Amino acid sequence: MSKCLSALAVLLALAGAATAAERKLDIGRAATPAEIAGWDIDVRADGQGLPPGKGSVKDGEEVYMGKCAACHGEFGESAGRWPMVAGGQGSLKSDDPVKTVGSYFAHLATVIDYVRRAMPFGDAQSLTNDELYAVVAYMLYLNDIVDEKFVLSKETFAGVKMPNAAGFYDDDRETAERPFWAAPCMTNCKADVKITGRARVIDVTPDDKSARKGVD
């Protein structure tokens, strides 16, 4: 019994030491609700964080044409090298997969969250909540996910079905790529070695003579 008690005492002492190591250092101060509210802009996949407000496809067209089309194209097809936001459905298995809101995004919240925090490019966090909902509704319309009468809000959010919702699975490299954990061959590993491709044939490397310097 006394042995048990002394063992317990040792355990408690260790626990006390651990607590000391993790003790609060009383650095920083409480964040106020107002401070948090100004920065707490994330919208999670399950809709947690969706702001109040609403926006229609119709209103979204105006926002989109004024603030988005110059880069993303009038129909979401992209102007130049900017990301396409519409189209691409059915392309993910092809040689030229096109990843858009309609073809690739698994979660509607991702579009809302991203536009809310980062768009328009160069004028971030400038949209009102109604403009935000409207422009996302319009992108859904461009992707044939909703009809032209649709109004997006916290209430209609859950009813939107994203076409590629089932298109993702968690990292499985440790099992799917298990053969990469095997002792490698050291000698006579191939019968023949031929060059099958050359960068200079493609010739897309920036031309900057100063980038090349010999080994002195």
Place this chain on the structure above:
Amino acid sequence: MPDREDEKGQTRRSFLTAASSAGAALATPALAGNPKNLPPNVPDWTRALGDGVAVRPYGQPSKHEAHVIRRDVQWLTASRESSVSFTPLHELDGIITPSGLCFERHHGGIAEIDPADYRLIVHGLVEKDLVFTLAELKRFPRVNRIHFLECAANSGMEWRGAQLNGCQYTHGMVHCVEYTGVPLRVLLNEAGVRPSAKWLLAEGADSAAMTRSVPVAKALDDCLVAYRMNGEMLRPEQGYPARLVVPGWEGNMWVKWLRRLKLGDAPWFAREETSKYTDLMESGKARQFTFVMDAKSVITSPSPQAPLKAKGFTVISGLAWSGRGKIRRVDVSLDGGKNWREAKLDGLVLDRAVTRFYAETEWTGQELLLQSRAIDETGYVQPGKAELRKVRGVNSIYHNNGIQTWHVKADGEVENVEVS
């Protein structure tokens, strides 16, 4: 000198025989120079006084090293604010990347933050929502850690074949520096993580307000909120004044200009972990949350931007790294992967840091197909490009850690190639 590479009873000479053309003259071309500065003459810098102290209050590299810079590939992206510049790996040695040469990846340009106006908010599933100033972050217990940071898209342009001619472009989205910062565990302890918290959202203060979801287990394990790199404060391009350090995991998660940490019970599925940084497979489905960077290596010299200039004794130099731990071994091949020998690991071999390797050889002007292959302490062996494509296809953009081949030609020029 003794053949220090000879660990397997194989001499340097016998290793080379297969690829060498016997009897080639070994000539080292003299570097051009101004005769008035060369012996027996005495150059001006030896006669006259130079700049005094503090003339250069923040020292810069020699003006003769002006070519050692980050470079970008303008056709890759629509704008420079959401783009990437690459580390000039071919000009560097050792394992520490100079702060000003660390590759950049911004999603909305560089946020220029006045340290007096810096705030970090910790909230969500915590006992107490907190806000910290930079001065307060610096009061916490701190640690120093050397880690590599690799963008998940490093080598992403090479999935369909050899494309860019230079390791700066094919592999230059990696750097390795010493960070000083607060263990995230200590910061979170201050707020008191609730048992229901399983994920942490890290958010940047840049104009992309970049966010990533990090599992709480990782956050409590080895992440840091770092404010220094290589001793000095973080560079603006690297997230001044504070960034997340997520050892071994893809660079996108190392949120720069860190302004907010929110604890939650599920991942957020932010744009950078769904639309981007997911790996599209041949099936048309995509892997998500592929956080760990697989073991990888590249020969940095010789390489297309660093051709061989002299025959004779030659040091092949490169870098290896793994997000799963330490590098155990690096193999080098001179014949496109037919035969391999173990390279020498030099200097510090650290957990989830880059490791420098060397392989010494006599180059007689024969053509070489140089490859390197990293093996980490978990036994993971860096795969060949064909093996990797067999599993992943060519559409995944991210996590391309296939073995790189450099073709060294008779004149010493080097090209990025693929081999059978």
